[in-house]
Each structure stands twice: as structure tokens, then as C-alpha cells.
Amino acid sequence: MTQALEIRNLTAHYGTTKVLDDLSLSVGAGELVSLLGASGCGKTTTLRLVAGFLTPTNGTITLGGRDLTKLPAHKRDIGLVFQNYALFPHLSVMDNVAFGLKQRGLPAADRAARAGKMLERVGLSALADRLPGALSGGQKQRVALARALVIEPPLLMFDEPLSNLDAKLRIDMRVEIRQLQRANGTTSVYVTHDQEEAFSISDRVAIMHQGRIMQLDTPETLYQKPANAFVARFVGFENLIPMEVVRRNGDSVTARAPGGVELDFSAKRFPAIPEKFVLGTRPDGLTVTADPGAKGIPATLGLRTYLGRAYQYQCETEAGTLVANGSLAAPLAAGEKARLEPVPEQCCVLAVE
């Protein structure tokens, strides 16, 4: 019984501060959508509004056509997984998992059977009688997951569920979460500040900033075709270079970078390049060459850092400081003149803001 979540024009305030600004978001039935952003971007607020712990100043929240906006939290029927697990410290693992079933008035035998089966699925049957205090972080989060899943909620929400775990366990757990979510086909909202986590686990990701969604797309699209400068920077397009088209010649568009260097772009790869645009590249998307005759943005190299797979240079150019990665084979010294050539496959074209 999976249902679509529909958030429309949600606005929320803490006191007089607007923390959510006219946010709309649809999560399809069975889909996992992540809310990704730095702290204070409104992702947790959104989750708490949907859970019913906060009241919006405006907007509606519906789940499978049922209007949740005015429904008290305990009647919303949403499975929640918290960052700090939030297990009931005085109840055994079994009673923790069975808690939601008890609230639904299930007879004790059914509760034990269903909670037992759920514990088996998360591999914790052996610990059913323990108190949460006697569990490791990963085990606690599995109990929290089982507790949320056992009530078979039409919507599951995760609030940074893995940020208290160590790196290795985090990766294992996110695979496990995704598998359980897929198997149950439960519509899910996943809040995180970890880009890799969001991209790896989600069908779609909403990148949030200052109470608004900057872009909502599949991880692939976000990573390759950010819609604006904020998202571009967020996914690692550190260099944003203002460009101006000088010539359009069939399949080829020539644009001028600050400093006068002209670069060619394929109109096939970048359809509809506007007259003025911003070229975004990651450090890996700028080739550093010491050859003064090479075609590229002239730069004076600054600080060099070692990344293991490459050297990274801070480069002073007419377009400001750019960050570029150069090969390990030919390290260049600070102060050297070099050329930075964008690799078209690794660039994105953004509108001027």
C-alpha cells in the first residue's frame, strides 16, 4: 500500500524567520526522494512539517489523496527514522519494534509474530530481548528501521539516519535501507547533507537552499547538467567562467573567455547556448599545460596540493582564481605560466544569473 506524497506551496516560519519558502514537491508512489542541502536549508523543517511536528504557515500536504495538513502527528501513519535512532530506552528491542503495532490495537500474539519477522529481516532476531543501551550504533539504526517498517506505513521518512555511524557502516546501511525500501515499495523521503549518500540511494534528489528547492532531478542529471550556478557549485563545478559568444558556425559555437581566449563548443553537445553564459567546470575538467602555444585560458599557477591521483593548482586568471588538476607525471611549480583548457565533455553551460 504505497502512496504518492504531494507537497504544495509549503511555507513555514520560526518566529518571524521564513525557513521554508513556497516549497512544492511530488514524490511518486514507491519513489525515494532525497532532500539534500547544508544545515539550515529547510530540509529537516520540510520533514518535520510532513511528520506533523511543525505547523506550516501556508500550503498543503497530501498523502495518497488524504490531506495531512491539519491532521495531528499521531494520526498521520508515517514511518520515521531519526538521526539519533530515538529508540525507547526502557523497552526491549522486541517491544520497540512492536510499539507501533500495539498502538494499532493488534493482539499480542500478532504483534510478536510481525515484529519477530521484521527483526529477522534486519538480522536482529538474536537481540530481541536486549535493551537499546546494549546495542551498537548500526544495530540501533536497524531496530529503528524495523520499528518504522513494521507498521507498513504508506510513507517512510529518514532524517540523516546514517550520520552517527562510521564510514564503512554508513555505506552498508544505505544499501540495506535502499534494498528494504525497494522490496517494500514504500514511498520515501530521505533527508541528508551528504551528497554521495543522497545520490547513491535516491531515485531523485532535491537540492535545497534557503528554504527552496534549487533543482529536483535524477542524480545523473544533477551531476552532469546542473540547472543553475548554486547546484553547479554544489555538485563540484568549482570554476564558473563567464563567456560571450562571438561566432556561430553551423555545428560549432565560438565563445570568448575573460582575457580574450576563444574556445569552441559543439552545438550538438550544448544546444541553445545563449549569447552570454557561464561555463562550469570541475577541477578535473580543466587541463593544465605548460605549453604557451596551447589553446586555453592563460594562468599563473599558485599553490599546488597533492590529491593522490593528481596535483591540484590554484590558478590566477582573468576570470579570477580557478582550480585545475594537472597530471602527476609533470608537476609544475608555483609562479609558472600555464594554459587551462576546458574539456567539453566535463563542462556545463549555465545561464547568467
Place this chain on the structure above:
Amino acid sequence: MTARLSPWLIAFTTLIYIFLAGPLVIVIGAALSDTTYLTFPPQGLTLHWFVRIFEIGAFRTTIVTSLQIAFLSTALALAIGIPAAYALNRYRIQLPAWLSTLFVLPILVPEIVLGFSLLRSVAAGMNAPIYASLLIGHTLIVLPYCVRVISASLSSFDFSVEEAAISLGSPPAKTFFTIVLPNVRSGVIAAFILAFITSINDVSTSIFLTGPGISTLPIQILAHVEQFFDPVIASVSVLLMFLTVAVMAIVERTLGLTFLAK
């Protein structure tokens, strides 16, 4: 390897124990003395002075009054203090900081002043019955302990646990009793014990609020000492001590067990 205890440490610890237990030993000894005056070490052994307590009507009634007032004021203070402590912690960010200070004010004021002002305003001013004024006074002096102790317990409580229960379908009021309260059980018991002892031993506030026909045990002891110097004072003190310990034990057992059974 076992750590060797320093002889100095042992000596020091022993001295502290003697310092703490000494007065109790003296009072118990004096209560058992077969003399008509207070003395220690006891000369001869008798339980006569314990029987004597109950032959004096004033002691009989004040023991009952003291127990009643202690129970009622503690219960009242918990009824006010638990929700107050909950609100102060749950909404710590939203509430102004001075609000929690408000609940300690009664112990900042010297109890004598508190008693006197209650006498002026409640007992005399509002013409309240003596019993009611006593109850109000005692509730006031034990409330700060309740709020403080339960607050300390709640400050380590993770309120997302409460939200987890609500999200699983437990209504907020029910969640308070099934999830929040069991997790601050030790705080509630500690608050009960502190409040009860404070109330049953109180002299400074009570002295203003007791009146004709109604008094508490410590006030009665005071009245008795002014006229007599017999070991009944010691025996009634011992009785008060054991009553308190008994109540503590009962509370620990019942309150502890009912919460655990949940």
C-alpha cells in the same frame, strides 16, 4: 594487580563516616536511656520513651498531620513540578531563560521570610484555614526540589524518542505517560524523597503557619523541648527518622516497580 589503599585515605573516610553517623548514634542511644533526662551514653536500656510518645496526645496528632502534609504537599508539588519540568526542557529553546529560575525562587528566600509572608498573606490576609496554609507553604518549599531534580533527569532525555512514539500512532498525552515518565522515573523518585524529607523536617516555615489545634511534629518537638528535657525528644526523633526511611523504602519499591511493570 590490586591497588593498595592509602592508610590516610582509610582514616579520612572513617572520620567522615563517624562525623555523618555520630549524631544518629547519639540520638538513638539517648532514646534508649533509662533515665528521666537526656543523656549519652545511655544508662540502662528501655523502650519506655517510645511508648511514652503515644501517651502524649500532641505527638500522636502531629505525627499524623506531618505525614499527611508531607504526602499531600509532595504529591501537589509533583503534580505541578513534573509538567513544569517537562515544559521547561521540551521547549527550552522557545522559552525565556528566566522562567526556569522562577521555580527556584522559593528556596532563594529564607524560609522564615517565606513563612512570615505566607502568614500575612494567606493565613491572615485571606483568612485561610491553618491546614490549607500549611499545605500551601509546604508545597511552595518543596516545589523547587521537584522541578530541579526532574529537570536534571529530563535534560538528558532525547525528545525525539517522544516524537518517534507519536509518529508510531501514540497520542501525545499517552506518550507522556508511557514513554517520557518511565524514562525519568529515577528523577521522580529522587524528587519525591527530597520533597518528603524537606516537608517532614520543616520548622522555619511551619512555625508561622501552625496554629491552635493543628501543628506538625517538628513544631511539637520544639514546643516540648521548651518545657521538658526528657528522652522522649530523642525517641520521637528516632521515630521520625524511621518513618522517613520507611516511606522512602515504600516509594522506592512501589513507584519503582509499577514503572518497571509498564
